[in-house]
Amino acid sequence: MxxxxxxxxxxxxxxxxxxxxxxxxxxxxxxxxxxxxxxMPWSKSTVQRQEMDIQVACHYGYPIDRIIQKFKYEQQLHFQNLLAGALFELRLPKIQAIVPMPISTERLLERGYNQSLIVAKIMAKQLNIPIWQPVTRLQQHSQKGLSRLERLDHIEQQFQISTTSKLRYRRVLILDDVVTTGSSIHALKLKLEELGCQKIYAACIASAES
Structure with a gap:
């Protein structure tokens, strides 16, 4: 009851x-x-970044840009249902687990939470699937002044496989808040491929111009 x-x-x-x-x-x-x-500045479309198709719910414009900023940097967590709801507007593929974009320990201490993980938890509960976090992220440095290739290499080095568990999922969804160049999603995808993932999808709340 x-x-x-x-x-x-x-x-x-x-x-x-x-x-x-x-x-x-x-x-x-x-x-x-x-x-x-x-x-809302709906997009409900697919953008291609780093030769990967990424589903996006919105364009990075008003008011979603301000909502994401407040949620991410100002601890205004009451926006979590709105952000998760936006992602449910997408035609999500059949997946076995959600992989929220990891953030470094430094960023976690600054903010107190991983914004992608909070949204992922709402989605995972609704979809009745687990959250999988087999990859960690090292210290995140500014990418200013780096060429495109240097930036890609720099970001790829930030991601490390951290799991010793034999648990693996073949069909997963990477979840992030905003996609710009897609470098972080690409780097995470490479690590998930090392873990044996065969179908790796990605969804973001909003996309900004790269």
């Missing part, structure tokens, strides 16, 4: 709670009102 009460209670609270964006109308879905949801 209790498992039915919680979703009903959540829906009741949502119906009387104000939209997390405009603060005026009531929430319609994913913590926002119907009008704000419709006014």
């Amino acid at each position: 209790l498992q039915f009460i919680t979703p009903l209670l959540h829906k009741a609270i949502q119906s009387i709670s104000p939209c997390v964006l405009c603060g005026v109308d009531r929430q319609h879905q994913h913590s926002v009102c119907k009008e704000c949801w419709q006014q």
Whole structure:
């Protein structure tokens, strides 16, 4: 009986709670009102970066750019349902696990959380699949002043396989917040291939010009 009460209670609270964006109308879905949801800079398309197809929910424009920045750098975690909801607008492939983009220990200490992992947890629960984190990321340095090839090589060196477990998944989804050049997704993909992944997909909340 209790498992039915919680979703009903959540829906009741949502119906009387104000939209997390405009603060005026009531929430319609994913913590926002119907009008704000419709006014998102939707893309719902595929972009190609580093010879890899990446599904993107939105263009990196207002208001999703500000939402991501606040979520990522200002600890405004109440946007998590909106961001996960945007990703559910995509036609996601059949996968066995979600791999959130790892961040370095340095970044984790700065922010207190991995923003991609928070969104991945919501999606994994909804899809009833596990989160898989077999790769870690070393210290992230500025890429300014580096050529394209130097940048790619530099980023690839940041990723390391950290798992000793024999657990492997063949079909996985890399999840990140914003894709620009796609270098990080490409570097993570290479490590997952080393682990035996055969189908590696990628999805991002938004895409910015590379």
